Amino acid sequence: MIRILKIASAFLLLACPSIALKAQTQSTDESWELVKKQAVAEKKLIFVDLYFTGCMPCAKMDKEVFPDPKVTEILSSDFVTFKSDIMKEEIGKKLCMKYGVTGFPTFLLINSDGKVIDIAAGFQPVDQFTALLQNAKDGAKKGNFKKYxxxxxxxxxxxxxxxxxxxxxRSVPFEVLDGYLKSKSILDEVPFVIVTGLRVGNQYDDLFLKNANQLYNDYGKSSVANHVFGILMKKKKEFEKTNDLASFKKLIDQYKTLYTPEEWTRFEGFLLKDFGVVKASNSTYTLQK
Known part of the structure; x- marks a missing residue:
């Protein structure tokens, strides 16, 4: 799911939130600060869309979701919106660095003080997207913020x-990563975003799985669930060597609660698909013995 954000346009919507996420004005550190000030003045939350040109899910959000009346109503009433292209805009790159963002579109839902309510990634149909926004409103009222x-x-x-x-x-040698991380706690923000943002593996896979539930609570679903899925896909290869499907199922079931039922059905399908099957040189498939 590594992607890198859409076209030159990141904009704070001041007068026309009904055309949110459509304006084409260059986004800067200064415009980001103005967005936060506007959110304070209007007592609103902040919605950030990180995207890039050529990102199909990003374009689909622009075409099918953001123009929907239900979406424009909640965005204009309760959010100040900000759009940034990390390929071209430094503030977009900084936001991705801050939160270890690697998949796009990614949506940041933040209060006017900069506290993270939620982070979500990927295409969201209208009903799912409006639920995301409503849940962010409810979470902010309850004071439910992430650890960032x-x-x-x-x-x-x-x-x-x-x-x-x-x-x-992004091609960082593992010894460099390990040299920094081995003296840190993965539960702290910077080590966490390094592991998820740079897809650090090796011995950090088991450490991440061990702390997955705590990390999920501290930093939200998006990065944690995606990283866990990537680790489990690697673990699959280990269990395939002994053709131990039962043990693999037992392992992956421990992380079922990190996903919605719909997501789990999809992800479990990927994880279990062709378990124990290897591709032979003649392009036919055979079961491992």
């Missing part, structure tokens, strides 16, 4: 991570 700090400062991150997002230098 409220500031964005590149100085808070090791250089390799900052360069990965701000300069696109």
């Amino acid at each position: 700090s409220t500031k964005i400062d590149v100085k808070d991150y090791p250089e390799f991570y900052e360069q990965a997002f701000m300069a696109g230098k």
Whole structure:
């Protein structure tokens, strides 16, 4: 699910929220600060759309979801909206760095103080999207916020991570990652976004799975559920070596609660599909012995 955001347009919608996410004005650090000030003045939440040109789910959101009257009503009434392209706009890159964003579109739902209510990724049909917005409103009223700090400062991150997002230098040697992470707690924000944002594996897979539920509560579903799924896909290969389907099912069932029933049906299908089947050189499939 690694993707990188849509066209040159990131805009704070001041006078015309009914055409939210359509305006084409360059987004900057200054415009982001103005959005936060507007949210304070109007007592609204902030909705951020991170996207890129050529992203099909992003384009589908623009065409089918954002123009829907139910969506424009809730966005205009309760949110200040902000759109950014991380390929072209530094603030978009900083937001992706801050939250370890790798899949697009990604939606950030934040209060005017910068506290994260929720993060969601991928195409969302109208009903699902309006439910996301309503749940964010309800969560903010209850004071249910994630563990992320409220500031964005590149100085808070090791250089390799900052360069990965701000300069696109994502090929970081594992020894560099390990050298930083082995003295840190994965439960802390910066190590967490490094692991999920750079897809760090090896011994960190088991550590992540062990702490998945806590991380889910602290940082939200989007990054955690996606990373867990990626780990389980790798684990599948280990269990296929011994053709131990029963043990693999037992393992993956531990993480069922991280997903909706619909998501789990889809993900479990991917995880169990062709278990124990290897592709032979003649392009036919055979079961592992």
